[in-house]
Amino acid sequence: MKKTLQHTAPAKGMHRRHFIKLLGGGIAVALTWSDLDAWAGPLARRADDNSIAAWVQIRENGQIAVFTGKVEVGQNIRTSLAQVVAEELAVPVNSIEMVMGDTRLTPYDRGTYGSLTTPTMGPKLRKAAASLKEALIDMAAVQWKADKSALRVKNGSVVHTASGKTLSYEALSKGQKIVLPLNDRVKLTPATEWTVAGTPVPKVNGRSFVTGGHKYVSDMVVPGMVYGKVLRAPAYGASLAEADTEKARAAAGVMVVKDQDFIGVTAPDPQTAANALARVEARWDTTPQPSKAEIFTYLKNNSEQRGGAENAAAAQKAFAAAPVQVKQHFEVQYIAHVPLEPRAAVATWENGELTVWTGTQRPFGVQEELARAFSMPKEKVRVMMPDTGSGYGGKHSGEAAVEAARLAKAVGKPVKVVWTREEEFKWAYLRPGGLIEVAASAESNGKLASWEFHNYNSGGAGIDLPYKSAVEHIQHHPSKTPLKQGSYRGLAATANIFAIESVMNDLAAKLKLDPLAFRLQNLEDERLKNVLQTAASKFGWNKNKPAGHGYGIAGGFVKNSYIATCAEVAYNEAANELKLVRVVAAYDCGTIINPLHLENQVMGCILQGLGGALFEEIDFEDGRILNPSLSAYRVPRFADIPPLDIVLVNRKDIQPAGAGETPIVGIAPAIRNAIANATGISLNTLPLIPQGLKKNS
Amino acid sequence: MKINVNSTEYTLNVPDNTSLLDALRVHLNLTGSKYGCGEGACGACKVLVDGRAVPSCITPVASVQHKSVVTIEGLEKDGKLHPLQQAFLDEDAFQCAYCSPGMIMAAVALKSRNPHPSRQEIIDAMQGNICRCCAYPRIINAISKA
Structure with a gap:
């Protein structure tokens, strides 16, 4: 770190450096300096990522600035991360200012996905805050010539316990950055002693959202900005044969950018840009593409064969010998994330440097994407991500950022690109469709005898069997996808756990065993057992159900958190009508950091999962998405929402896990199993009943 | 054309087929109303026109002349939230x-x-x-x- 500083700092800046000798604590020297940005230039390297200042700084006014490359997409980490820092530093949450997802100001971060913020960024920031607290106590000890064991922190100050005298953090740090290395052995406040973390702190910047004041990227305006639109192909696999852009140029202020297959327009307002784009006359060459009707055959035929023949033979042998067998295949359709704010970016070039604001879960990933697109060093690209209009795993990529930057470079002005809903449906990426084949068997005493499971294309998340089976053969076969596919909340766990929990239900039915008892009998994982029992008890699993009603249960775990979901449906046989009566879920993600927002996440996951469970599916034919609008693609609305009861299991003895994904996995199999219970019909597709029960029965 | 938004009279010069949503967001910089679908199917752009909630994305701005438009920015009164x-x-x-x-x-x-x-x-x-x-x-x- 010292080396970096000497390398980049001009000699005149040297006087700003201060060396403070500290005593004890295993730390010899605290190096602090001020005005780093002022002398090091706008795109300079940040403080070393292993230093406290990279993560937490005390402003001269006493505000605590916290730096993280993670981003806020509605999961409320701006609040929960502020809470854990406030806890370690003994300051109120409102004295924390979170600086998030800015490639210039925050340490490198791979991205906000995979439920990683809470288990990785939370501990990192706690460690940084605790290290800072330790340094502040050391600094006060030096100033007071006191033993640091006589000191403690309270409400943003170091307090000398005996005399009662205090020094505020800002009086100690004097606006300087504390670049001591993070102390890996620093003592953290245990969850049992938390007073700020673990409490229902409201969304920290909530007011700006209900007033309309918050600026999402799609709301942003920079001086001199124009609006960009990009010409899209009519189908996947189409290439531009020829294009006439003359008519598009007719309107005042319109500029047309053509570069090989890329055609874009800019205009002083979005309507003029859209009008101009509509006047581009283009002819496209298309190639035949697979359609929805043949998708599952296609995915299987184009999949990779994996080894493991011996294992497969063992599973098949055990299957053949077992008295109770279930053999099923499951079809899972492609679905869309539909973040309510579509992809958006504002890009501006200045002196060969590129600045982009964009709604993305991976600002550093987009920075690299831009650096590649324009063959420039990534240090000359700054990406910033204001709190954005959701993602659900659907905003890992930087398409709008690249398009805005491309247009901005060509027209020499800042450009904003906001995708339409249609573009978002057609040209973002989807949750993969998949085919799952399962053959499972049990002994007549209810013990699982064999488990053979093949997933074609969905992915490997959640594919492992949580239950104990004598023989297992489990494989994910990657395939060639005809549609753009990518990450989605819970990844393939929604598909895999749907299949696992459906098969478990049907095995129990064949065995004439209670589905909950059958699961518990084959389970060793205490946390999964606990959520299953907790949900069942809250639901009243053992209570008699009204005639025509069905109960279903499902559970699972991914990424170190556990969900169990119970559903009740009512089936009116005469009318062939099905109603979701209620849902109960129990969830355990270890220590709870914010129960208010955790419950919100679990609720959102379950209800969003209702869409994929019941009716969401992308329809496509020959490379064209046929339902690219919210009037054609159905997402859950108010009338779809059943009464929902959520039990949060707070395990203060277990490190917190991320909660934005796992709760989605239980709802589809729970409803499916409830339908089977009520009607005797085993539905093995996701969505279960896109046209209502009738079509599928 | 003239429109009245949050009790203020504005004069606009916009392309013919401009929606009320674009007029608010782009021309008046009232960005609280959001674009979500462009077909009146998601409600993110809803504003009050003469007291009724309408999707501004499919409402031509020309149609609200001589009417009163209230957006999310117009709800707060003297620093007090609605x-x-x-x-x-x-x-x-x-x-x-x-x-x-x-x-x-x-x-x-x-x-x-x-x-x-x-x-x-x-x-x-x-x-x-x-x-x-x-x-x-x-x-x-x-x-x-x-």
């Missing part, structure tokens, strides 16, 4: 909150014609608004309690 804005905060009735302005405007229209709606009346009135984060139960609570 009861529905406050209720959304109190109930934590959002996640990404991109839908909140449209939700709140639709709820303001509902409450002005029906101050004590039942749960079912809330569902019926709000069916045109999508919360993709699915904070629906809390939104219903907020509307009930406001």
Whole structure:
């Protein structure tokens, strides 16, 4: 770190450096300096990522600035991360200012996905805050010539316990950055002693959202900005044969950018840009593409064969010998994330440097994407991500950022690109469709005898069997996808756990065993057992159900958190009508950091999962998405929402896990199993009943 | 053309087929109303026109001349939030909150014609608004309690 500083700092800046000798604590020297940005230039390297200042700084006014490359997409980490820092530093949450997802100001971060913020960024920031607290106590000890064991922190100050005298953090740090290395052995406040973390702190910047004041990227305006639109192909696999852009140029202020297959327009307002784009006359060459009707055959035929023949033979042998067998295949359709704010970016070039604001879960990933697109060093690209209009795993990529930057470079002005809903449906990426084949068997005493499971294309998340089976053969076969596919909340766990929990239900039915008892009998994982029992008890699993009603249960775990979901449906046989009566879920993600927002996440996951469970599916034919609008693609609305009861299991003895994904996995199999219970019909597709029960029965 | 938004008269010079949403967002820089679908199917762009909640994305700006338009920015009075804005905060009735302005405007229209709606009346009135984060139960609570 010292080396970096000497390398980049001009000699005149040297006087700003201060060396403070500290005593004890295993730390010899605290190096602090001020005005780093002022002398090091706008795109300079940040403080070393292993230093406290990279993560937490005390402003001269006493505000605590916290730096993280993670981003806020509605999961409320701006609040929960502020809470854990406030806890370690003994300051109120409102004295924390979170600086998030800015490639210039925050340490490198791979991205906000995979439920990683809470288990990785939370501990990192706690460690940084605790290290800072330790340094502040050391600094006060030096100033007071006191033993640091006589000191403690309270409400943003170091307090000398005996005399009662205090020094505020800002009086100690004097606006300087504390670049001591993070102390890996620093003592953290245990969850049992938390007073700020673990409490229902409201969304920290909530007011700006209900007033309309918050600026999402799609709301942003920079001086001199124009609006960009990009010409899209009519189908996947189409290439531009020829294009006439003359008519598009007719309107005042319109500029047309053509570069090989890329055609874009800019205009002083979005309507003029859209009008101009509509006047581009283009002819496209298309190639035949697979359609929805043949998708599952296609995915299987184009999949990779994996080894493991011996294992497969063992599973098949055990299957053949077992008295109770279930053999099923499951079809899972492609679905869309539909973040309510579509992809958006504002890009501006200045002196060969590129600045982009964009709604993305991976600002550093987009920075690299831009650096590649324009063959420039990534240090000359700054990406910033204001709190954005959701993602659900659907905003890992930087398409709008690249398009805005491309247009901005060509027209020499800042450009904003906001995708339409249609573009978002057609040209973002989807949750993969998949085919799952399962053959499972049990002994007549209810013990699982064999488990053979093949997933074609969905992915490997959640594919492992949580239950104990004598023989297992489990494989994910990657395939060639005809549609753009990518990450989605819970990844393939929604598909895999749907299949696992459906098969478990049907095995129990064949065995004439209670589905909950059958699961518990084959389970060793205490946390999964606990959520299953907790949900069942809250639901009243053992209570008699009204005639025509069905109960279903499902559970699972991914990424170190556990969900169990119970559903009740009512089936009116005469009318062939099905109603979701209620849902109960129990969830355990270890220590709870914010129960208010955790419950919100679990609720959102379950209800969003209702869409994929019941009716969401992308329809496509020959490379064209046929339902690219919210009037054609159905997402859950108010009338779809059943009464929902959520039990949060707070395990203060277990490190917190991320909660934005796992709760989605239980709802589809729970409803499916409830339908089977009520009607005797085993539905093995996701969505279960896109046209209502009738079509599928 | 002239339009009245949040009790202020504006003169606009916009392309013929400009929507009320673009007029608000682009020409008046009132960006609280959001684009979500462009076909009046998600409610993110809802504003009040003469007291009724309408999707501004499919409302031609020319059609609201001589009418009174209220947007989310017009609800706060003297630094005090509208009861529905406050209720959304109190109930934590959002996640990404991109839908909140449209939700709140639709709820303001509902409450002005029906101050004590039942749960079912809330569902019926709000069916045109999508919360993709699915904070629906809390939104219903907020509307009930406001």
